[in-house]
Amino acid sequence: MSSVMETVNSRTQLAGQNRLELLLFRFNESQVYGINVFKVREVLKCPKLNVLPMSHSVVCGVANVRGVSIPILDLALATGLPGVEDIDNAYVIITEYNNKTQGFLVSAVEHIVNLNWEEIHPPPKGSGLDNYLTAVTRVGEHLVEIIDVEKVLAEVSPVCEEISQGVIPPQTQVAAAHWRVLTVDDSAVARKQVTRCLESVGVQVVSLKDGREALEYLRTLLDAGKRPDEEFLMMISDIEMPEMDGYTLTAEVRNDPRMQQLYIVLHTSLSGAFNQAMVKKVGADDFLAKFRPDDLAGRVVDRIASLTPA
Template identity: 35%
Template sequence: MQTIQQEIDERTNLTSSNKLELLLFRLGDDANLDRSELFGINVFKIREIIPMPAITAVAGSPAHMMGVVDLRGQIIPVINLPAIAGCTPRTGLNILLITEYARSTQAFAVESVEDIVRLDWRQVLSAEGNAAGGMVTSLARLDGDNSDRLAQVLDVETILRQAMPSSEPAVDPANIGPAVDIKPGTVILAADDSVIARTMIEQGLEAMGLPYLMCKTGKEAWDQLQAISAKAQDEGKTVHDRIALVLTDLEMPEMDGFTLTRNIKQDPRFSSIPVVIHSSLTGSTNEAHVKKVGADAYVAKFVAEDLADALRHALAKVH
């Protein structure tokens, strides 16, 4: 029988093999198809799964906020995930997923939890442009490349912004600080699979005066990097004349940020390009993984000022 430490070590090793574990759950019947679909969230985001406790309603809460729950002395907001996704639970809201995301803790009410599956990120395909209103970042093929059994991987960033909207702008140029000068002709190569995250990153880079090239997956960023390097070589230049820094999320379809970073740092053409990881997967364990793959900096989503500081620091090391 596996010990708890062995299970932890196994999950830690997933980051070195472009794999993830996905918690599968159901929200109820879809309003359009009248059937219950599978949804997924990265196990690294899950702190705890508990039966539905008593919830205290909070006056004036946003539409999809059910209230708060007192979990061992911590007051945690509870979000009605089926309501946001347009689903109707058949048996009610029975389970709470306690999640840690972007330096915060919140609970998602769901109908049922199905399973935990281990997948290769190559089984996870971008859902960009689908009809999910930006709430689904990707589709996971649960049984391999030829599978028609799919799970929708939710964009937690977008969901939290909808459920708990902020009155403050995500990026205030006045707080970003002065513009940053980089080598003429170079850009920041950025990768993130979340629509809302890309928008905020773009606003932050623009406020810093940094030109950028935005990608939706780690694989797209890796392909771009190789193409840019080949073109620069044809012009008698190097990739350093075109790319100043790589900014990457961790959770992305096809190739995750750990694998992208490792590929960059193990390739002599790219190894000296600074890599900053920008992720909602917070905590000391994930920060240790970041160091292991050779990233130059790690910053938790999303505080624009913190991202700006991390980029300035990383760029200063090479300029």
Template identity: 45%
Template sequence: MSGVLSSVDARTKLVGQNRLELLLFHLGGSQHFAINVFKVQEVMRMPRLTRIPDRHPVVRGVTHLRGQTVPVVDLRHAIQMGPLKLNEEDATIIVTEYNMTVQAFLVGGVDRIVNMNWSEILPPPGGAGRQHYLTAITRIDDRIVEIIDVEKVLAEIAPYNSILSADAYDTELLEKVRGKDILIVDDSHVAIQQMRQVLEPMGLNIIEAHNGLEAYQLLMHWKEEGRDVNSNLVMIITDAEMPEMDGYMLTTEIRRDSELKETFIILHTSLSGNFNKAMVEKVGCNGFLSKFAPEAMAKEVQRLMREKMKMPPRPE
């Protein structure tokens, strides 16, 4: 337990400072890629794999780690660069946790961990091809590093069903909030689409921002226009990891603003629960949601809207 707590403490020191740690790796070529260290459980040599019938083409097989069955995804193949051509005994896997699931990514090799500021992480340029699988880019040692949209990769392997039954929605509440604004902030188009499928039946006016800086600038623009932000905006649902300004820094800046500090904010992230609890407490979010759990999202969003509207809890 002390190891877990020290790890949480070490990682949460970055929260509110707009910083992150990236694990750099390659996929059998000269181009470098990265994922956030928050998501990484360990890096190891490729273990023995069990082939499974009818597996997705990018899944090499499964392995057993600490009592769990973990799928091993060929990340090069998953982002449409073709299968990784390596002897499996020489290959490396990165074991990660996303959306409360554990999976491993087969890569050509791991370089190192770098500590950066989110202001150094930029949205990817427009275009087709591999950029379709990027959430951001950055420059390290005069080389472009591409940050992969792992949520998109996983959604393509195991698509989510975000359509909820009518019973998931609180009709009494939704009559009162219909047409009000809700701001969703995420750099992943997959995540935004998933949120929209849950929120659109609520009759809310959904406004998108694709990173924390874009969301913050929008809020400042609304203030300059003289809009009553707290009255019109029911809440903000923000991702944690985004280019230019992360969700923690966005929340910190909102809490520092005398006109915006009472805004309801949900942290919506694929990070593990232990880290989330520490981070939510530190930056002052009203709650957090793990990606992607549509039932939990509908329930938590409506619970907080009832609280904002000063309505009693929904009867069970």
């Protein structure tokens, strides 16, 4: 398994080129699934699991990995499928989402594939609103499904969505009513979280599901003689999205003189140090880790204050 993961740390050059790498894995059946390598810390044979009393039904237990206790989730069970059957021969994918570390129990881990985000597509429309997919792609003869991990984690360990008292000054809510914010995220759960947070601040929200859709929307505004920076207080964009990622979306906006003044915040569950460098590279104004309601609301409050006459 070390041969699968030994090159993970050398993948950062793909970012900003609308490319990604997926680690492919399976549950009990032949269906292939994928997870972005940037979210993966390591892959290992399933270690000894200690039962965690009163835990969620999809939490298999807690494993001690290099001196750290990490919850292990049966990802198949979490998405409505039969749980992994042969735990003794299973693998665990250790991941980091939203500054939290957890392991996903899977039956088999295969290999890493290098793809363009344009090859990653939204789930078929007939898959329903309650599916656990953010995207699909094809690798050779296999249809690869990319699971909406943010939805899984929101169900297993919900985050607090309440904004702390005092974060939103009363005068800001009055000024906020005159502003709109454009949000871009492929996860339905994340879109709802962000929308509820922003509406609590008082702004209106336009929510889109990927970078390609957002870029086409902005170009439609331009064709109508409207300036995006006058239409929107800011654009808050996820990074990992089918069709076009947030880095590429930002670079496209910055390369168009008519959109260069649009304020852009990249909002992602990817770890922070690397993203801080990418923010500067692609020309975004700010970076924010998911999902911290106070921080998100605070960014909007500060932006409104900077544009509101004293």
